Amino acid sequence: MDPRIREHAEVLVDWSAQVSAGDNVIVQLDEGSIPLGIAVAECLGEREANMVVTFNSDELSRAYLHSFPSLDFTDDPEHALALFEEADVFLRLRGGSNTSGMADVPMDKRQAISRARQKVREATYDTDWVSTIHPTPSLAQQASMATEEYRAFAYRAMIRDWESLAGEMDRLKTRIDKGDEVRIITDNTDISMRIEGRTAVNSAASVAYDSHNLPSGEVFTAPYATEGEVVFDVPMTLYGSPVRDVHLTFEGGEVVDVDAAEGLATIEGILETDDGARRLGELGIGMNRDIDRYTNNILFDEKMGDTFHLALGRAYDACLPEGEIGNESAVHVDMIADMSEDATLSIDDEVVYREGSFVWETGFSAN
Amino acid sequence: MDPRIREHAEVLVDWSAQVSAGDNVIVQLDEGSIPLGIAVAECLGEREANMVVTFNSDELSRAYLHSFPSLDFTDDPEHALALFEEADVFLRLRGGSNTSGMADVPMDKRQAISRARQKVREATYDTDWVSTIHPTPSLAQQASMATEEYRAFAYRAMIRDWESLAGEMDRLKTRIDKGDEVRIITDNTDISMRIEGRTAVNSAASVAYDSHNLPSGEVFTAPYATEGEVVFDVPMTLYGSPVRDVHLTFEGGEVVDVDAAEGLATIEGILETDDGARRLGELGIGMNRDIDRYTNNILFDEKMGDTFHLALGRAYDACLPEGEIGNESAVHVDMIADMSEDATLSIDDEVVYREGSFVWETGFSAN
Secondary structure (H helix, E strand, O other), X not given: OOHHHHHHHHHHHHXXXXXXXXXXXXXXXXXXXXXXHHXXXXXXXXXXXXXXXXXXXXXXXXXXXXXXXXXXXXXXXXXXXXXXXXXXXXXXXXXXXXXXXXXXXXXXXXXXXXXXXXXXXXXXXXXXXXXXXXXXXXXXXXXXXXXXXXXXXXXXXXXXXXXXXXXXXXXXXXHHHHOOEEEEEOOOOEEEEEOOOOXXXXXXXXXXXXXXXXXXXXXXXXXXEEEEEEEEOOOEEEOOEEEEOEEEEEEOOEEEEEEOOEOHXXXXXXXXXXXXXXXXXXXXXXXXXXXXXXXXXXXXXXXXXXXXXXXXXXXOHHHOOOOOOOOOOOOEEEEEEEOOOOOEEEEOOEEEXXXXXXXXXXXXXXX | OOHHHHHHHHHHHHHHOOOOOOOEEEEEEEOOOHHHHHHHHHHHHHOOOEEEEEEEOXXXXXHHHHHOOOOOOOOOOHHHHHHHHOOOEEEEEEOOOOOOOOOOOOXXXXXXXXXXXXXXXXXXXXXXEEEEEOXXXXXXXXXXXXXXXXXXXXXXXXXXXXXXXXXXXXXHHHHHHHOOEEEEEOOOOEEEEEOOOOOOEEEOOOHHHOOOEEOOOEEEEOOEEEEEEEEEOOOEEEXXXXXXXXXXXXXXXXXXXXXXXXOHHHHHHHHOOOHHHHOEEEEEEEOEOOOOOOOOOHHHHOOEOOEEEEEEEOOOHHHOOOOOOOOOOOOEEEEEEEOOOOOEEEEOOEEEEEOOEEOOOOOOOOO
């Protein structure tokens, strides 16, 4: 076995999910992530955890959804719900054989089954869940990279000194928690948003930090009262469609104008989902500098060093004061922009980041 | 997709498991049975059943068991138990990549996890469960057959007119149910056993017949008070060891002498498991004539036409009067013998089968 697979499994089980003896763990495999599943099983055995292995496959889901004759899916089947309700930890090991494997399943059917699995989904969120990927040829292809090149990239981003990055990210979290307003200026962006009363999450790839992705490496919060213009210059694929250079104009916290070099209809469709889809749910600052390139996979792209992202739609509870309800929406759509050149991020008029350096880093220049 | 995969899935879902709309179904895949899983998912979608897919892999189980540092497995983890307790149907689609995939896992560890999963196992038996195989290269290799040759064989045995075979088997069941004693004589066997008060199962590959294997095609009951000698001349692999020409001598229902051309130590080990392991739990008559050769897989071999098998150990409740406890044992080990030549099977001194023909078939001769 490639020793990196075993190292990845150890980071996942020990740092990310913090599995201990007797934990009831669900390991969910895709058809391409079985090698990682074997390494995870080995780690779970060592930790004396209890394991149920479930299987996810786009081909299988597609066959089921295509043949299902209506949109009347049973709400939250008892056996699926019971499995997740009794679990302590849910490890989602993504890595299929075709990232477009559901391409011809009608959107209304995908939405219908998603609605009919709401309690099952909530039950997974009540576990110490972590989502990661096994670097498959399919994911490499999506990133336009050779498979071995992609493996080296992915393992560099995932197998790293997380404690040290957590310390680094805590510096930014502290400043955001104290601040009232964030402003980001680049050559095509000038946007301000309120963060007063909101808390930042130091997303250090561990449930101990309220962080459920491996890799992670971002600091995020839930902004409001957004004003100004922003261009997202990192390309992405949303709902299967390529989207480039989305340009949003905000007034009074809401999107009042939208444009895009590609995928305008997709963005317009998202904005029309509900009222909350026109407001921001998240501001995130990517701080994982081992993610040094775009790979068309949001799990990695949004944590890319020297980028920021904004999400239209739902806000995360971890960023809100106890009991407060943030922006509500059926969607949460992240879009990413580069900050490595001609860019500043200020909190309450103090520049805390300028084109590649934070204020506490050598190389930072205040103006 | 090979159309036989779809036909196999239909037989499994409709005839064997009798799935209906709203049923909570668990589909358990091995790493080699995913193509069948896709076809089953398609059928379950058409029937509007609810599906959870679990994954079984010897490589994964081996990794977990090897690394587990003791024999103190948690008894029946809540999430595994809850999943099966809330399920209506359990479809076990076997077909790995190496039938020896657990070969180096110590027996005491396999036994320990098996003991620690007793309630989970019982919960699976409380569902409408069916075990079948997807014809993989590994299973073909175990049968010493070319893969395509094996596929043709396996599908012939599984995709067939089960209703017609059920009618045929019912003739034998009726005679066994009425009978008090069975005697089988071949050139090296002369064995008698009591069946008075016991019921035969017409195992027609459907839960509607208390039959949980696809393929099936056997009539079996729970005999007692066995006397005489028997030689099992169909070769088999028991606990990973080849076993040939086991020769058992019974007195007063118990094995009093044992010999074998190969694997004697394995058989002796089985006989020493507990008191019940020295008595019979099953007499079965193979009646699936599409299984016309030995393939070193008990799921097929014991249903081979013109054979009988006896199992040392546990008897099945379905063969016993309500409330009666049959032979009890931790083991149930089937061994098979040919009846196609020089053989008779009699019930209460009436010959009902002679070398290839039952009493109701043309070609049968009474002496």
